[in-house]
Amino acid sequence: xxxxxxxxxxxxxxxxxxxxxxxxxxxxxxxxxxxxxxxxxxxxxxxxxxxxxxxxxxxxxxxxxxxxxxxxxxxxxxxxxxxxxxxxxxxxxxxxxxxxxxxxxx
Amino acid sequence: xxxxxxxxxxxxxxxxxxxxxxxxxxxxxxxxxxxxxxxxxxxxxxxxxxxxxxxxxxxxxxxxxxxxxxxxxxxxxxxxxxxxxxxxxxxxxxxxxxxxxxxxxxxxxxxxxxxxxxxxxxxx
Numbered sequence: 001x002x003x004x005x006x007x008x009x010x011x012x013x014x015x016x017x018x019x020x021x022x023x024x025x026x027x028x029x030x031x032x033x034x035x036x037x038x039x040x041x042x043x044x045x046x047x048x049x050x051x052x053x054x055x056x057x058x059x060x061x062x063x064x065x066x067x068x069x070x071x072x073x074x075x076x077x078x079x080x081x082x083x084x085x086x087x088x089x090x091x092x093x094x095x096x097x098x099x100x101x102x103x104x105x106x
Numbered sequence: 107x108x109x110x111x112x113x114x115x116x117x118x119x120x121x122x123x124x125x126x127x128x129x130x131x132x133x134x135x136x137x138x139x140x141x142x143x144x145x146x147x148x149x150x151x152x153x154x155x156x157x158x159x160x161x162x163x164x165x166x167x168x169x170x171x172x173x174x175x176x177x178x179x180x181x182x183x184x185x186x187x188x189x190x191x192x193x194x195x196x197x198x199x200x201x202x203x204x205x206x207x208x209x210x211x212x213x214x215x216x217x218x219x220x221x222x223x224x225x226x227x228x229x230x
Binding site for chain 1: 213
């Protein structure tokens with residue numbers, strides 16, 4: 001079955017750039033969304049259609065995609081960005097989530 | 107601004123049937139511009155998609171859950187529902203309802219609005 005692979009954890013120092021990857025064989029054919037999920041809250045979309053940012057999401061969040069890999073980049077990472085991040089696609093009439101990446105800002 | 111609110115069934119027992127509803131306010135569940143989904147998160151684990159229901163009543167489910175799940179839309183009450191039967195402890199999770207923009211069967215947008223989630227423990 002189709003899987004999206006994310007690193008379990010990423011650490012970054014405040015003010016530095018965090019990079020979270022999402023790998024999948026068929027990523028080139030589908031649009032990727034990214035969600036931020038903080039404990040006790042509902043997930044929130046931070047990137048959709050590979051690189052588009054919803055209104056209200058800071059410019060430091062950006063997305064990109066190459067063959068087989070989508071990337072979420074957070075420039076100038078802040079303490080408030082500490083959360084779990086999930087990639088997601090809609091493909092062949094099912095939704096697939098990546099396993100999630102815990103971003104630690106320390 | 108559209109808001110979603112899940113019902114809270116409380117503790118469930120193994121083999122029982124879970125029935126959840128998601129009430130839609132500030133919008134219309136009949137809109138053909140959107141589809142309505144259920145997602146769950148077991149304790150300590152990641153997000154898991156359960157399925158989508160569309161304004162027309164069409165549904166798509168996660169293959170591994172398809173034999174135990176059904177979703178529907180109630181336009182009179184402006185809500186949509188999830189039923190999951192033959193529960194086991196593995197179904198213990200926080201269940202979220204959410205909305206996605208619909209651009210076409212091959213092009214469904216992200217989950218842009220979420221409910222607050224409801225925790226459903228399954229235990230004897």
